[in-house]
Amino acid sequence: MNFWxxxxxxTLLSASMVILSKNPIHSVLYLVFTFFCxxxxxxxLNAQFLMAVNIVVYAGAIMVLFLFVIMMMDLSKNSPDSxxxxxxxxxxxLGGTLLVILIAASRKVDLKDVKPIDAQTGMVEGLGQILxxxxxxxxxxxxxxxxxxxxxxxxxxxxxxxxxxx
Amino acid sequence: MTMLTDFGYILLFIIAAIVFVAVILFLAKLIRPNRPNExxxxxxESGEEPDGNANVRFNIRxxxxxxxxxxxDVEIIFLFPWATVFGNKRLIAETDGLWGWFSLVxxxxxxxxxxxGLAYAWIxxxxxxxxxxxxxxxYESKIPTSLYDKINQKYSQ
Numbered sequence: 263m264n265f266w267x268x269x270x271x272x273t274l275l276s277a278s279m280v281i282l283s284k285n286p287i288h289s290v291l292y293l294v295f296t297f298f299c300x301x302x303x304x305x306x307l308n309a310q311f312l313m314a315v316n317i318v319v320y321a322g323a324i325m326v327l328f329l330f331v332i333m334m335m336d337l338s339k340n341s342p343d344s345x346x347x348x349x350x351x352x353x354x355x356l357g358g359t360l361l362v363i364l365i366a367a368s369r370k371v372d373l374k375d376v377k378p379i380d381a382q383t384g385m386v387e388g389l390g391q392i393l394x395x396x397x398x399x400x401x402x403x404x405x406x407x408x409x410x411x412x413x414x415x416x417x418x419x420x421x422x423x424x425x426x427x428x
Numbered sequence: 429m430t431m432l433t434d435f436g437y438i439l440l441f442i443i444a445a446i447v448f449v450a451v452i453l454f455l456a457k458l459i460r461p462n463r464p465n466e467x468x469x470x471x472x473e474s475g476e477e478p479d480g481n482a483n484v485r486f487n488i489r490x491x492x493x494x495x496x497x498x499x500x501d502v503e504i505i506f507l508f509p510w511a512t513v514f515g516n517k518r519l520i521a522e523t524d525g526l527w528g529w530f531s532l533v534x535x536x537x538x539x540x541x542x543x544x545g546l547a548y549a550w551i552x553x554x555x556x557x558x559x560x561x562x563x564x565x566x567y568e569s570k571i572p573t574s575l576y577d578k579i580n581q582k583y584s585q
Contacts, residue, residue, distance in 0.1 A: 390509030412545035
């Protein structure tokens with residue numbers, strides 16, 4: 263339990279550093295650290311597979327995309343001070359609404375009915391048994407989904423003729 | 429002292445790695461001579477003088493490579509649970525060896541469909557690195573080359 267407090271404090275600290283740091287590259291690196299902290303939470307919740315997914319996909323792949331997007335935008339001109347009051351207000355309303363929804367949803371949670379779960383639920387073996395026995399067809403369809411996503415991404419990202427290179 | 433879980437050991441390993449690196453770097457700082465000058469402190473760019481900010485716009489074609497990387501990364505995730513049940517002795521014994529072949533073929537189909545996507549991107553040429561075209565001028569000078577040769581000969585003596 264003590265470790266949980268330490269990990270939560272670390273997560274909140276690094277998450278707030280994401281929005282507080284002026285350099286967007288630093289923000290992304292803090293976000294990577296936040297994802298690692300959340301992976302630690304997954305371990306405490308006995309969800310080892312989610313931890314692996316979180317590190318490999320989020321801290322690895324999604325963060326690469328974030329860095330690419332940041333490097334593709336010309337951020338030297340776009341300083342944080344250039345945001346208008348309207349943008350700040352809209353952002354505050356959006357974030358506040360999300361916070362209210364999260365709090366309202368967590369207040370509705372009734373912990374009395376929760377049954378003690380099987381300790382093997384979050385393990386990779388359990389998922390493998392279910393995925394390759396009961397859900398073989400959806401699993402194969404996922405590969406079709408990936409295929410469509412790949413072709414679509416490549417189509418959208420392709421160079422137009424006569425486009426400037428750099 | 430409570431008993432350490434298996435992930436507690438992993439945490440210990442992470443902490444040990446950080447401490448080890450910190451100690452080694454601190455020792456190196458104590459031992460090494462410290463004589464910085466401006467030349468040593470500049471960013472190394474293959475001998476070129478660094479000019480401007482490195483934070484420039486990246487080409488969109490890197491993005492396509494990153495997207496393909498993400499899809500294969502997500503595919504790797506599906507290989508984790510597969511690896512745990514693929515060689516399951518009990519399942520193989522129950523199905524008389526059929527389970528191993530079934531799961532192997534299943535995964536080959538899965539990876540194969542994604543390889544079709546990669547092949548598509550490759551054949552369509554989205555993975556090709558577009559080289560900048562070298563522009564040659566079509567202007568033809570009215571002065572013949574022999575005139576230059578004459579001048580060179582005249583002044584080379």
